Amino acid sequence: MQYLIEKLEEHKYIYFIRTNFEETTPEDLFFAHPESINMLYTFATVLVVDSTYKTNMYKMPLFETVSVTSTNMTYYVAFAFLAFEKEGNFTWVMEMLVALLSSKLNMPNVVVIDRDNAMMNDVSKVLPETAALLCCFHIGKNVKVKCITNCRVKPKPKDVKVDGKEVKEMNASDIVNNITRA
Secondary structure (H helix, E strand, O other), X not given: OHXXXXXXXXXXXEXXXXXXXXXXXXXXXEEEOHHHHHHHHHOOOEEEEEEEOOXXXXXXXXXXXXXXXXXXXXXXXXXXXXXXXXXHHHHHHHHHHHHHOOOHHHOOOEEEEOOOHHHHXXXXXXXXXXXXXXXXXXXXXXXXXXXXXXXXXXXXXXXXXXXXEEOOOOOHHHHHHHHHHO
């Protein structure tokens, strides 16, 4: 982690470290490039936040924050390596994001999140006037999983008519694909 901090300083990143209360061991590291912060001042309407689960060599979740410009281009706002994916860690990250914004006029109107209860609670706690929306990708993924595990389709006779129209026999995967396309 010390090497990463040296590189952040070398490249003039803004960063915050949260240490363990009993020790001086760093637990969480939040960082953002100065140019990303400048873009955030201009385009802070929508933030998309998500956390990967221990995909790096230190087995620390990586919290990513992305935003969108007026031309629909995405850009990274900030990152954080977290000791845990818990509400306290997410609260700290959201507070660091708010600290980057220069005034209450720059607060985001919408934060897009996955269905992580801790993250949903933190958005409403730290940004009470910001709407928290669920990500379409995660909704679709959850619908697909639930449909595959919970839906059992009984085949209908081929000559069945509903409202005067012939009904085509469908298997479970066809139903899931129709739902996710809708």
